Amino acid sequence: MGGFELHDGDTRLRTLDIVELETLEREGKIDWPSISQNQIDDKSKADFLTKAFVVVQAMWFVVGCIGRAANEITVTELEIVTLAFSVLNAVVYWLWWDKPMDVRCPIPVYLKSSPKTLECFGKDNGISSSFPHDLQWTQQPALTRTSSPSGAQTNREPKGTPAHFLQSTDATSTSTDDIYDNLWPFTSRQIAKRGVPGGLFYVFIYYPISVLLQPFDDMFNLTNFRGMEDRVPTFYAPALQSSSDSVVLLLGLTIIPIFGGIHCLAWRSHFPSVYERWLWRSNSLAICVMPFSMILIGTFIHDDKSDRSIWQKCVDQACEVVLIAQIILYIFSRICLLVLPLIALRNLPPSAYIALNWIFFIPHVS
């Protein structure tokens, strides 16, 4: 995402989203960027081999686990966790299959209306003004190198010079870093605003938690650039029509029980201690159930913040508190499910050390 960038000659202005791209095209300020699928694929840094490696490795692992289970040899908890990741990875891979990997340079979209270039080329070369784009495509950088960029009038009003533009983006994108560089000024400002206990609570408890949890909210419903201009936010995705939105929700609702269910496969397996077994059982049940209750509670919170009655405000606040508590619990469950298999390695049942000899399954003479 964030593949198209608005340029005015040499100057990069900002990253475009589909809405602005449409607006600019409708106003006739840009030509619709024509790019073929091959050109997009060409941007990807992952070749066929890399993709094949992941697919083969994950599939091989799943097959191996099925083989072990079919022959009734122990499948360790670490393998169960890896199995869950492999299955989910298949979905992630399918979803991101066409997205080029590790793109570093967006595709430039050039503003058409620079009076100078039109003047220059429209008259001298006899090209009609309805056909300026092909010339601007290559010729404009050479022209604007000497003159300051101008004539960029769009709905978001780019700031005149490149220097100004960079300054403004610096201020927005590195605000999080600033806070930790200047912890004391930030704290004192918050204390002045909220009082001593409130300010301290905000700085040391509320703010770190919100920074940690923000991406979860973003992954769920971030559809704008959040003030960024030179790139899209990390967890950005374009806004969806309601039909696709329900498909996404349906996909999530099927993935959640599959992921938790795979963890539940180790329900009766060997653990070094009883506590670990029950921790595993409760946590794998929790990750099955908790996302559903989170979604359920999320539906009670009103999207429209402007006109709410006091009662609705109270309900929203309560729901938010429960939601945040659940997310934190969920993260703890996940950490538990990642750590338990590792500490269970200290005491594995003997049959965990038996491997299937895959040569046996290849037809051979013996």
Added chain:
Amino acid sequence: MDVGLVELEAASMPDLEAPLPRDYGGRSGCQTFCLQTPYFPDYSQPRSCSSPAIRTLVFKSAKNMSILITLSILAYQSRSISALPVVPWPGSTLVVPRAVDIFDNRTLLQIIWNCFATIFACTWIAVHPNIPAEKDTQWQVLGRRFAIMGYLLLAPEMVILWAARQHFGAKEISQKYKGVFIASIFHSLTLTNRHRARMDENARLFPHHGWIRAA
């Protein structure tokens, strides 16, 4: 010789009272040639049928080729041959042929390596981050990727939701503009034909301009 054999056998034999992890149907993989059964691995002993030993045999000298051939014939017929068990001692280069069995041994390191390699492939390589800003350093890009990997480990469902939103969003956009894109190609093609003569002149004036747009 016999006494020594019996002792060694007794040492490597498992406790018969202990329940077997599985009924192996009376098949013993090693049959007569190998004392080590694969089901109860004895990790203090080096594996008898190791590939370095074969390699030594192959590369040491051509003289040994006859041994190798003999051994491979032996290995081929290992099911039907019955002979006194050959005891491999530590450091021996003797190759003991062994029947291929459905079960094999693995070490803890192999388990960990296998799992970690798969998790790495699933979480690091499968991540497709958004395009960074031009001023972003390599470290920032890397850090963002690590963050996504961390969130993929912590809450894979959420990352899948994000990926799904991107997938279906991109699908909507591409379906909406597929026709427009094709139309724009044809548009520029017709324009190009109309202006071909003039464009030729331009192409001479600005060599790098070319027909790239139309193609």
